Amino acid sequence: MNAQVPTPEEWLAADPDPVTRTELELLIKTGDQAGIDDRFGDRLRFGTAGIRGPMGAGPNRMNRVVVRQTAAALAGHIGSGAKVVVGYDARQNSEVFADDVASVLAAAGCHPVMLTPKAPTPVLAFAVDHLGADAGVMVTASHNPAGDNGVKVYLGDGAQIIPPHDQAIEEDMASQPLPPRELPSATREEADVSVEYLTAILSNVAIRGPFHPLAYTPLQGVGLPLLSRALDSINNGRPFVVEDEAEPDPLFRNVVSPNPEDHDTLAKLIRRAEQIDTPLALATDPDADRLAAVVWAYGNEWRILTGDEIGALLCDWMLRTNPGGTERVVANSIVSGRLVGRIAEARGATHVETLTGFKWIARAADNLEPRDDGLDWRLVFGYEEALGFACSDQVRDKDGISAAVQFVALCRALAMEDGRTPIERLGELMDEFGLHRTDQVSVELDGRAGSEVMGVIRDRLPHRFGSVEVVETTDFRHGVGGLYPADVLRFDLADGSRVSLRPSGTEPQIKGYIEVVGDITFPDPLITLSEAVRELIYEASAAISDR
Numbered sequence: 168m169n170a171q172v173p174t175p176e177e178w179l180a181a182d183p184d185p186v187t188r189t190e191l192e193l194l195i196k197t198g199d200q201a202g203i204d205d206r207f208g209d210r211l212r213f214g215t216a217g218i219r220g221p222m223g224a225g226p227n228r229m230n231r232v233v234v235r236q237t238a239a240a241l242a243g244h245i246g247s248g249a250k251v252v253v254g255y256d257a258r259q260n261s262e263v264f265a266d267d268v269a270s271v272l273a274a275a276g277c278h279p280v281m282l283t284p285k286a287p288t289p290v291l292a293f294a295v296d297h298l299g300a301d302a303g304v305m306v307t308a309s310h311n312p313a314g315d316n317g318v319k320v321y322l323g324d325g326a327q328i329i330p331p332h333d334q335a336i337e338e339d340m341a342s343q344p345l346p347p348r349e350l351p352s353a354t355r356e357e358a359d360v361s362v363e364y365l366t367a368i369l370s371n372v373a374i375r376g377p378f379h380p381l382a383y384t385p386l387q388g389v390g391l392p393l394l395s396r397a398l399d400s401i402n403n404g405r406p407f408v409v410e411d412e413a414e415p416d417p418l419f420r421n422v423v424s425p426n427p428e429d430h431d432t433l434a435k436l437i438r439r440a441e442q443i444d445t446p447l448a449l450a451t452d453p454d455a456d457r458l459a460a461v462v463w464a465y466g467n468e469w470r471i472l473t474g475d476e477i478g479a480l481l482c483d484w485m486l487r488t489n490p491g492g493t494e495r496v497v498a499n500s501i502v503s504g505r506l507v508g509r510i511a512e513a514r515g516a517t518h519v520e521t522l523t524g525f526k527w528i529a530r531a532a533d534n535l536e537p538r539d540d541g542l543d544w545r546l547v548f549g550y551e552e553a554l555g556f557a558c559s560d561q562v563r564d565k566d567g568i569s570a571a572v573q574f575v576a577l578c579r580a581l582a583m584e585d586g587r588t589p590i591e592r593l594g595e596l597m598d599e600f601g602l603h604r605t606d607q608v609s610v611e612l613d614g615r616a617g618s619e620v621m622g623v624i625r626d627r628l629p630h631r632f633g634s635v636e637v638v639e640t641t642d643f644r645h646g647v648g649g650l651y652p653a654d655v656l657r658f659d660l661a662d663g664s665r666v667s668l669r670p671s672g673t674e675p676q677i678k679g680y681i682e683v684v685g686d687i688t689f690p691d692p693l694i695t696l697s698e699a700v701r702e703l704i705y706e707a708s709a710a711i712s713d714r
Contacts, residue, residue: 219317388453617670
């Protein structure tokens with residue numbers, strides 16, 4: 168077989184990992200052809216910013232051979248002599264994968280710079296630009312299950328890789344020969360940029376000083392050390408951490424899920440907040456690039472804020488504390504809510520909608536036409552509803568640590584002004600711009616390709632969701648408003664509601680995003696639309712099985 172489709176035996180000869188070699192040897196010995204086909208019938212594809220998936224043997228799993236192929240393809244793309252910053256989190260095999268990346272890059276004539284162990288992803292994004300590197304590689308699977316890992320690639324501007332670079336690297340991975348099992352030893356530079364990173368993200372924090380004790384969980388990831396130092400630097404004191412979730416654990420044995428979007432995952436955090444009698448609790452995901460917030464609300468109850476609600480609060484805060492005019496840019500993804508755009512417009516900032524992913528959001532100001540007044544565009548705030556927020560243009564990626572610090576500063580400012588809470592401020596924004604409520608629906612596809620399910624939906628475009636008529640359908644597959652083509656459908660409804668659909672870039676799911684604008688009625692249109700979206704996706708998926 169050619170290099171694009173290696174045989175299991177060829178793969179064994181290249182695999183340096185005894186665990187995945189044993190896995191593959193057992194499949195061969197037992198004649199498990201289904202297991203072999205599952206691992207060799209395809210290969211992992213570049214998703215949002217790199218490759219990610221379950222660890223195991225073969226080209227359709229994350230393993231040392233695939234990581235080495237990725238590194239070799241990156242080296243070929245950027246050329247000999249390029250400086251590449253390499254970071255890794257605390258997941259299974261992250262350090263081994265990072266070491267393989269550095270070794271392959273060095274052997275190809277590149278200059279790898281290894282960050283300090285167990286670095287958060289936003290530190291890697293900052294380091295690429297700060298160290299003047301040509302690219303960056305972060306070994307992480309973010310909030311995925313414990314059995315997954317991945318490699319994220321960054322370009323020299325410190326933002327995640329975009330087309331056509333990702334396509335070129337993926338094609339090169341598929342065409343190159345398997346790497347040798349033994350790699351030559353190579354030296355690499357080491358760097359600790361944590362002080363510089365903290366200085367950068369704290370430079371635009373408008374208010375400092377104690378608020379309330381902060382309850383916090385890093386969800387057994389790598390966020391605690393730097394968040395503690397950041398809070399100390401603004402004189403808020405170190406957080407009170409969920410004790411059995413404080414230290415990194417690659418197996419995530421003490422959390423329900425490493426994904427802070429899962430409300431059950433935040434139950435221990437809420438209990439910790441009750442123990443220390445604080446109205447604020449925060450969580451970052453395992454690589455600390457996402458932020459979840461829980462606040463004490465009306466009616467003596469805890470309220471887990473949605474990504475859109477946190478986005479609205481932080482957008483308003485960042486515009487209030489970063490004076491200027493239309494050169495200030497606020498960006499959000501096309502599947503996020505519309506409230507942030509209305510806040511930006513009212514505050515005199517320029518609002519930009521981008522495709523999903525911070526590889527687009529981080530570059531929102533870069534892609535605007537030069538200004539006639541000579542001022543430079545500057546990204547003041549960017550977000551996507553999946554708990555990703557950018558509060559510093561010196562980190563060109565979502566950053567849960569800087570977002571956490573800004574959220575604490577926001578809460579302190581509200582309390583100092585007249586004892587208000589984030590919920591009360593959110594209510595004020597809703598009074599000013601109208602009630603905006605959002606929800607997300609994720610439907611597992613049971614092995615079906617997301618693109619195939621989206622194709623069925625395109626063939627049978629809905630004319631209504633529930634009883635509400637669709638008045639406009641936008642297909643981003645062909646590129647809309649200068650955006651890069653994307654597998655996204657948007658439906659604007661007669662009552663002002665909006666539904667967007669897209670396949671997940673990291674998981675076998677179709678995601679539906681629902682936004683309802685206006686007063687709450689009965690039956691609740693948010694619930695009705697969510698049910699209609701689930702039904703649409705289920706029917707499209709079932710139609711594939713019936714063919």
